[in-house]
Amino acid sequence: MSDDTTATTTTEQPAPDRAGAPEAGSPGPGAARMLEVSGLSAWYGEARVLTEVSIDVAPGEVVTLVGRNGAGKTTLLRSVMGLHRQIEGTMTLDGADLAKRSADARARAGIGWVPDDRGIYASLTVAENLLLPPVVHADAWPLERVYEFFPVLHERRDFPGTKLSGGEQQMLAMARVLRMGSRLLLLDEPSEGLAPVIVQRIGEIIREIKGQGVAVLLVEQNVTFASTVADRHYLLAQGKVVEHLGNEDFRAREGELLTYLGM
Amino acid sequence: MSEFIQYTLQGLAAGGFYALSALGLAVIFGVLGVVNFSHGACYMLGAVLSAVLLAELNVGFWAALVIVPILMFGFGVLMERLLVRWLLELDPLYNFLLTFGLTLVIVEAVKQRYGVSGLPYQVPAGLGGQVSVGSVNLSVYAIFACLFSVVVCVAVGLLLTKTRIGMIVRAATEAPDRTRALGINVGLWVTPVFGFGIALAGLAGVLAAPTRAITAEMGSNFIIILFAVVVIGGLGSILGAVVAGFLVGLVEAYGIAYAPTYAQIVIFVLMAIVVLVRPSGLFGREEVA
């Protein structure tokens, strides 16, 4: 087991200028932190699902949360988004405290959520699904670029959102937050249940946006996929961070971790 | 056969009132998750306001069609701001009970002020008389009220499908939490949407004034049928509310024509069947997160 605090206790840097994020795109420990979660505990009623979790993500960095079902990964994402409110601990975005902010204010501050069910509206067309959220940042993808990158969404733009295939819905959910211009993406199991070719495509998208300085917090059970896109990995078990690894270590211990996680 | 056509037209005419009011009920439920029991009382207020505007300020039917919904919108905004808002975080049952209590207050207040035997209101000039085609007869006013309801339902439908406001309302209706997480301040839309729903109930009341008894109790029976309508259509389904509104009007008319004693029971039998076969209603979504 490695020391899981090394990555989070490096330097004290001033709060980064979020407009300058594309320049600060160098991944890895030591970069300016976009999201910082410290000592986060969460409950559902009496049941504690997270215990003093501390993680951080820097601009242009892809960080995964790996763990079994029920380890608390989705709760962590929902807490960051502001949808799960029964929590203790602090969370900051670009150094600003999130505690008092509603989910919609957090979204407008640059957090983009891609839920595990993809969250596509049945009562909205594909185009409306894309156009629903407000544009929150100058680096947001214009609609033309979205359609260029995801031609299938252009073809199906007048279809009800849920008439798309699972893979297409996943594309749509990601395209939606890109068009919004979110600076921090919370991706909840984007590869789940998708064909390998689609998973590969999602990997491409993640690498593309990473290059633009967008930070990604990725919940993933597919360890192999995680290792192809991520810089760092947090292992969650029973609501606690049990390991914190760089990608090289993660790859090296892939077999061991798979066994450990029971995957 | 001509009798059947006659009953069908009468059913559609009655269905217009249901459709219009159920539409408001569905919009409110969709966005706020509130089952507004006071919807029948708001329908009654719409009719009473029309009669009072006419008697005391000489404001006629056509003006009332515009003024009353605006007043009722204001009433809805007050109701949401002062009362409904505070219970939104709790179990939906609390707002159901709140609006139930509010119904009692509104009905009693109207009784105190305007008595119980009702207020007079005439068919507006130009809408009296009948239209006859062969042996089918229908009053001009019934045709007007039905067409007007259809036009309003279509207009609301266009508002919901063709505008950004409508897009937001649809999204918030389908998944309020997710919509918040996409940067939409759903709370900002809650007040106007509630007011809008109440305004629709008021509008149905104005339409009812020339053809129904305007009494404090006129909404008490109406709301029960309205609940059957939204349950049949699927709670929160906007299209469902409109379709079920006309459907219930038809079922009621056929019931009266062919089994008069069971006319109202037939509606609830229909509701029971729908709930058994499709628990989320004809147009409700099966799985809701």
Add this chain to the structure above:
Amino acid sequence: MRSRTVQGTVAIAATASLALAACGGAGGPQSGGSSKLTDDKLVIGLLNDQSGVYKDLSGPNSKVAIEMAIEDYKAKYGDKAVAKDIEVVTADHQNKADIANSKAQEMYDRQKADIILDVPNSAAALAVATQAKNKKKLYINIGAGTTALTGASCNKYTFHWAYNTSVLARGTAGTITKAGGKKWNIVYPDYAFGQDMNKSFTKEITTAGGTVGQSIASPFPSDNFATFITKAGEGDPDVIGSMHAGGDLINFVKQFNQSSLKGKVQLAVGLMFITDIHSLGVDQFAGTQFTDAWYWNFDAQNKKWADRFKEKTNTRPSFAHAANYSAAMNYLEAVQEAGTDDADTIVGKLEGKKINDVFLRNGEIRKADHAVIHDVYLAKVKSSAPEEWDYEDIEKTIPASEAYGEANPACSMS
């Protein structure tokens, strides 16, 4: 999840329907002087609908009418009055028989009421008749229409003052049929009163030489009558009879006036009160014929009393207000005559008494069935109102004997 649970809740709420509750009031205690009365005072209980459909017809203003009778009684007898301390207690029965029953019990036992007046709504009226019989206390019904009060359910302590359904049927159905309206179709609300009216009307129409093509039951309450009216128009009738009351009647007439039958078929109404004409507007009812037990603008005597009533209430009296006055006044007179409030003695004083007062013309308290028979009137709604509440032309006075017929054979007083 949320939708499904609430969907269920609403389904249940819709089927369970609604129960609107209200509370009735009761008079406070009072101290009295000395007299030959039990408890040294006379207590008159007014039990009626203080909040629902019959509120305007009788309701709280009937208390005013009773107080007018007390005022007149005291003015008439002054120091010689047997009853010096007279209290009026009121309660709201909400048109429910069970509430009427418990309120009547409370009035007789706890509030020491010597008599209960009014009690509209037939089911409530019959419940109170049973209480009067058991408690051996007086009861004068005014507002209810059921013939059972002077028939199967009649008893020594119960009197029926103003009208009943067979009087309405004789007055309206008999007169219109004899005048040429032979072919009738009837629509009636499907509860005790409506069924009763349907039977009485059918009987009187047939007796007068007419026929009833269809009798159609409508659910109660109902606000959409368009299809009922269409059905009632089938078979080319001369007259359509609506046996509805209150809001149902207003709905029926509004929708009849918008139908193609308006002007082609005559509309006769089984039970109509001046308050209905007032709320719907006189032009909507114009030409409709119905039987009225009393009309405030019939003659100078009525008008004078109506003026006095208006000073106190700012409205014109219905027949029920005048009848409450008349019943209270005659009760007080009987107490005066008997020198006691003993119920059996008072019954003896009332039975067979012939009365002419502001309400009763050629009146007689019929000993056999306790029906208080009197002249009633065939009224026709004016086409426009010369003043507010002036809505009726009295077309014909129907003599007491003709209106009431023979004493009800179903009644046995023992």
